[in-house]
Amino acid sequence: MAMSPYSGFLPHGGDVGTARAQFPDAPEPFIDLSTGINPHPYPLPQLPPELFAQLPQRSALDRVIAAAARFYDAPSPDHVVAAPGTQILLTATMALLPCGRAAVLGPTYSEHVRVAALAGHHTKQVSELHELAGADLAVVVNPNNPDGRIVPPPVLLATAEKLRSHDGLLMLDEAFVEVAPAGTSLAGEVGRGDIVVLRSFGKFFGLAGLRLGFALAAPAIAKRIAAWLGPWAVSAPALAIAEAALADAVWVQATRERLHRDAQRLDEVLSQSGLELIGGTPLFRLSRGPAAKALFEHLGRAGILVRYFPENPTWLRFGLPADEASWARLRTALVNFDKQ
């Protein structure tokens, strides 16, 4: 299958099937801690069969766009585009721009560099914020994945200002901002026209299989992204679920608190095993240590998938366990590793 259309894809978390093949003797169920997805999904409403049968309705899209504008604090619904996942918005947004210089603040989610190059931009990953200033397209994941680094909004606004002077654009991937301190998002600033914000529905709401994401941008840019995605970009079940979820302030608040508690608990479990924690968000924690690869394989054999980064071989990223059985298996596996 060397020629498969999908064979060139970059490795990502969340692929338990591949982990099963790698660790065939691991006990089941496999515990997937390799993503930053909330393991307590928004409860699914009833999904009438018509949602699957008919084309997604324009009125349903309009309601979700309005709910998203409120939830994300975008200037208006005219600043919001819905897409089948944030991933495809990388391509949609980057392909809109004339080919130029793209700079991605890294290390970070690997798809930004891949897609910017695919869209024809002269692309580099940079490690310092000031290196973004000369780019035509600057990309910052904020909070960053996997280290959780947060660039303060005033610093980002100053960067956007510099980019603006030569018609550059700042793309902010805010996939994990729901669990960041209030005021981290620049969703309210997209009306300026030099910032595009990407928001992920599936991570915080725990519904990554549904495929839903949003771009927030000045109306002229939003309109071009929407035209590029075309009609019916988002499935009708995704529209129905998002309409309920985005408006459910009680669930959102309770989930924020729960994720913060669970992240604290995870820190305790990991620290007790002597792991050095170097960052993260409430949806994932990043550890560093010389034994990262050995621990990844030990956990894999114990049926626990975490995220290993071949390009940063001392790092491991841990997502949140979903239930007490998973917490117990993680704790036991870590203790057993210490004993080796």
Added chain:
Amino acid sequence: MAMSPYSGFLPHGGDVGTARAQFPDAPEPFIDLSTGINPHPYPLPQLPPELFAQLPQRSALDRVIAAAARFYDAPSPDHVVAAPGTQILLTATMALLPCGRAAVLGPTYSEHVRVAALAGHHTKQVSELHELAGADLAVVVNPNNPDGRIVPPPVLLATAEKLRSHDGLLMLDEAFVEVAPAGTSLAGEVGRGDIVVLRSFGKFFGLAGLRLGFALAAPAIAKRIAAWLGPWAVSAPALAIAEAALADAVWVQATRERLHRDAQRLDEVLSQSGLELIGGTPLFRLSRGPAAKALFEHLGRAGILVRYFPENPTWLRFGLPADEASWARLRTALVNFDKQ
């Protein structure tokens, strides 16, 4: 909302919400005959909540790709790309090509001309097949929507041959080919490298709300389209449903027969009302007459939405009624129109 990202979209069938606003006094339920979607959807399997929660699994994608290769008779799974609907494959495919001359055989589905122009091609709609030969990108919807015209495969292969001589590409939109005579599809020929075939899952399987479509192409092209869509392009529920549906030969055969019977019945109903039928496929019928607009409005007031084409104001397109109540309401509304 003049600035809404979605305000510039072309009109299409299937938007009952807009019809309700246009005909506020129409009886409910509104009967949607404005699309070419099978009104008897493939029965939904159980969808476990994990499908919505976890990222779509690579193994599930691989199984659907294999099932699609078999169902569509593609040369191999390496020739198959899955996408969230065929619509986005128009953009994905057209944006891959260097900007050149695009020619769309029309009149046809309006998105091909829109997207080709959006992707930067110098785009024209042509009315004769021989006018495609000089294009860098030639588009044929086969069978065509809305008139059902079928260009015979040998003629299309000769067109592809001409395009090939200057590195041109033939894009065949086979959205309705499941109900066309056997041998109409060129899915088996995509290995040549000068033909890309687009297939719609939602129309024949009656699941348009799910968003699923396929591109069939030579592996090098398929790989570029897949890279452009990125990982997790298709939702996990869509993968689960398609895996079952594409392999269900019994349902497929029964559905083909049912759609042919229903189309014949629709022809009888329309003919009895004196409508001139000028084409179609078993999923929709096209009529022509000077009173098309008046009939569209009469049916709308009766709670029946059909497809009117402002650019061809004597045409009306009728989809298949879903149940006996809908057949009866259509028949009654047509009789009442005759009496006026």
